[in-house]
Amino acid sequence: MDVGLFAQYVMNGLMLGMMYALVAVGFTLFFGVLDIINFSHGDVLTVGAFTGLATYLGLSKIGITWAPAQVVIVLLVATTCMAALGAVIARYLVLPLKAAPALNTLLLTLMLGTVLHEAIRLFYPLGANPQRFPPLLPTTAYSFGNFTLRVDSVMLLLAGLAVIVGIHLVINKTKLGLAIRAVAQDEETAKTMGINFTLIVLVTFAIGSGLAAFAGILHGLYYSEINFAMGLLLGVIGFSSAIVGGLGNIYGAIIGGFLFAALQTIGVLAMPFASAYKDVFAFGVIILIMAWRPTGLISEKISERV
Amino acid sequence: MSKARAVFAVLLPGIGSAVAVTVYVILLLAVESQAAIAALLVAGVIVVLAAARFGGMARIGRSFAERENAMNLVIVLAVLAVTGFFYEDHFVLLLMATVIIYVIACLGLNLQFGYAGTLNFAGAAFFGVGCYTAAVLTKHTAMPHLLILVAGGVMAAVIGSLLILPVLRTRSHYSAVVTIAFALLFKIFLEVNDTLGGPQGLPVDGMNVLGWEFNDNIEIGEDFEVAFYVNYIVVGLIVLALAFTFVRRLERSWVGLNLDALRLDETAAACFGLNITRWKITAFTLGNFLTGVAGALYAMMLGFIAPTNFTFGDSLILVSIILLGGIGNPWGLVVATTILIILPEKLQVIQEYRFLLFGAMVILILLFRPEGLLPRPLRTYLPGWQPK
Numbered sequence A: 001m002d003v004g005l006f007a008q009y010v011m012n013g014l015m016l017g018m019m020y021a022l023v024a025v026g027f028t029l030f031f032g033v034l035d036i037i038n039f040s041h042g043d044v045l046t047v048g049a050f051t052g053l054a055t056y057l058g059l060s061k062i063g064i065t066w067a068p069a070q071v072v073i074v075l076l077v078a079t080t081c082m083a084a085l086g087a088v089i090a091r092y093l094v095l096p097l098k099a100a101p102a103l104n105t106l107l108l109t110l111m112l113g114t115v116l117h118e119a120i121r122l123f124y125p126l127g128a129n130p131q132r133f134p135p136l137l138p139t140t141a142y143s144f145g146n147f148t149l150r151v152d153s154v155m156l157l158l159a160g161l162a163v164i165v166g167i168h169l170v171i172n173k174t175k176l177g178l179a180i181r182a183v184a185q186d187e188e189t190a191k192t193m194g195i196n197f198t199l200i201v202l203v204t205f206a207i208g209s210g211l212a213a214f215a216g217i218l219h220g221l222y223y224s225e226i227n228f229a230m231g232l233l234l235g236v237i238g239f240s241s242a243i244v245g246g247l248g249n250i251y252g253a254i255i256g257g258f259l260f261a262a263l264q265t266i267g268v269l270a271m272p273f274a275s276a277y278k279d280v281f282a283f284g285v286i287i288l289i290m291a292w293r294p295t296g297l298i299s300e301k302i303s304e305r306v
Numbered sequence B: 001m002s003k004a005r006a007v008f009a010v011l012l013p014g015i016g017s018a019v020a021v022t023v024y025v026i027l028l029l030a031v032e033s034q035a036a037i038a039a040l041l042v043a044g045v046i047v048v049l050a051a052a053r054f055g056g057m058a059r060i061g062r063s064f065a066e067r068e069n070a071m072n073l074v075i076v077l078a079v080l081a082v083t084g085f086f087y088e089d090h091f092v093l094l095l096m097a098t099v100i101i102y103v104i105a106c107l108g109l110n111l112q113f114g115y116a117g118t119l120n121f122a123g124a125a126f127f128g129v130g131c132y133t134a135a136v137l138t139k140h141t142a143m144p145h146l147l148i149l150v151a152g153g154v155m156a157a158v159i160g161s162l163l164i165l166p167v168l169r170t171r172s173h174y175s176a177v178v179t180i181a182f183a184l185l186f187k188i189f190l191e192v193n194d195t196l197g198g199p200q201g202l203p204v205d206g207m208n209v210l211g212w213e214f215n216d217n218i219e220i221g222e223d224f225e226v227a228f229y230v231n232y233i234v235v236g237l238i239v240l241a242l243a244f245t246f247v248r249r250l251e252r253s254w255v256g257l258n259l260d261a262l263r264l265d266e267t268a269a270a271c272f273g274l275n276i277t278r279w280k281i282t283a284f285t286l287g288n289f290l291t292g293v294a295g296a297l298y299a300m301m302l303g304f305i306a307p308t309n310f311t312f313g314d315s316l317i318l319v320s321i322i323l324l325g326g327i328g329n330p331w332g333l334v335v336a337t338t339i340l341i342i343l344p345e346k347l348q349v350i351q352e353y354r355f356l357l358f359g360a361m362v363i364l365i366l367l368f369r370p371e372g373l374l375p376r377p378l379r380t381y382l383p384g385w386q387p388k
Helices: A003-034 A041-061 A067-097 A102-123 A151-173 A175-185 A187-192 A197-223 A230-244 A250-270 A272-292 B002-030 B034-053 B056-066 B068-085 B090-115 B123-140 B145-162 B164-169 B172-192 B229-252 B254-264 B266-271 B276-302 B312-325 B330-346 B354-368
Strands: A141-144 A147-150 B218-220 B224-226
Touching: A003 A041, A003 A067, A003 A147, A003 A151, A003 A175, A003 A197, A003 A230, A003 A250, A041 A067, A041 A102, A041 A197, A041 A230, A067 A102, A067 A197, A067 B354, A102 A230, A102 B172, A102 B312, A102 B354, A147 A151, A151 A175, A151 A197, A151 A250, A175 A187, A175 A197, A187 A197, A197 A230, A230 A250, A230 A272, A230 B172, A250 A272, A272 B164, A272 B172, B002 B034, B002 B056, B002 B068, B002 B090, B002 B330, B034 B056, B056 B068, B068 B090, B068 B229, B090 B123, B090 B229, B090 B254, B090 B276, B090 B312, B090 B330, B123 B145, B123 B172, B123 B276, B123 B312, B145 B164, B145 B276, B164 B172, B164 B276, B172 B312, B229 B254, B229 B276, B229 B330, B254 B266, B254 B276, B266 B276, B312 B330, B312 B354
Parallel strands: none
Antiparallel strands: A141 A147, B218 B224
């Protein structure tokens, strides 16, 4: 195989992996503090991407056309709005069901996801059609044989990396991170140590949802297109990545995200004749992994109490 | 004499409500103007709330609990009466047949969800397996069409068995993901697979039993014609009656008791010597079988199927039906399916918004009435047995 083409695939795989990892980190954070799966996460990502797009359109209307300012404002508005949405979801939908069976939370978040993406389809102007996402980053490209290195891809990768490192620092080096880890480890003890449980849950949901919005913008900038249904697929893949890495384990989620992207890329490379089946392949692999290691490749640390 | 009178007294609320509901449904289906439909719906809700407030619901419930066989017959007669009233209205009959078929499919899901507690978010996928089996078999083989119904079920059960290992080994969230992944996989697979028609879908032959063409209108005499959907309603009712009886008997039997124990506490059930693996497989396979049978019948009735009928959203609608009706209560299913299928078709305003509204509705139910419209009553060990 040609080296340039191979590099191209690696680049695409890295981008995909970055998005999956960002989504997976959200899932794993939610699971850590509340032991629940928030299936609306993927659709929060979609809403985040659409918020970003709407912000961009608004900025163009009022005359701010300087691209760097646009990028920063779009990112800020989208992540802040989704962080708020995440906190609202946690406060009014997820926390009230804390004592109910796990199935109820699962269903509720699934349905919430449906409500979110249906709302985009119905109420965003022409929301049923894919929307063009503006190229806000410099699109200069350098060619090395078959390999085209786009400056914006590199910037996106670096930004994603910065965010992941940032999350790592927040979780491991700050008091807030300590509180989140304490709640994840043992809710009761954390409470007796004076940690405001509700507040920590809300903050965690805000962080996770903000990350999803960031991933959504990343997706939009990289593919120059967003649509109302993209969250479902990204959500399921992100969740599977989180599971593969072991729920509740942030590094596992990041590794899982890149692993999943690698699998997909390898799937396309190994079976070029069947590239239409790449998603079928991906989901088949998820099912197989679940059958093989039911609680993920790096399984949860604490075994279930009877 | 007095015994007959006592029986009648028990049956009266049930029969009375059945007659009232029949008249109401006929009115609802016959009315065309949106305002009138909305008014009827509001009136219906008020009457039901009032009945619940003044103990009417309890009495109706007692009729159903104590004289179940008689009430089953009454309901079948009620459906036939509505069918008879609309004997030449294609649209209404199609709606009714759809409701009947969806109830069969949901009975299957109810076995998995309501009794064994096995999550299945791929209901529409297994329904689709039944549909595509019917499409392929009617096209390429001369298999008798009644057998195709069974074949659709068997195929769904077989394909479902591919998922058994992951479903058995995983718990709650994790097994939900297995079925969600399968639901997505199935739809994408259908769309990219050219042999099965790709995104355009496949045509399906109508049913033909012993030379009786189901897709021809029934002509009686010179100018009396009955819409062909009546055929499917009759067959659907027969299949539904069989499925319903089967699920009911299963629920009441020791098998149902085992499944309940399994759902409520897997560990405790295992400690009492129940073979968890066996019962989970039983419930999962039987459930998929019923869903597949419903799918095969649906495909033959519609005459055309495409992947867009089997999206993840449709699976979620099936789950919403189970939840709205009250998990584990077959009668609740009937009510919930009727509401969820007929409402968006009659109230055209909400047709476009139905996924949104159903989603919001399920969220509200989960927050405020997680037991559903008709909560599952206590297990009746004997007909008419009342918990003291």
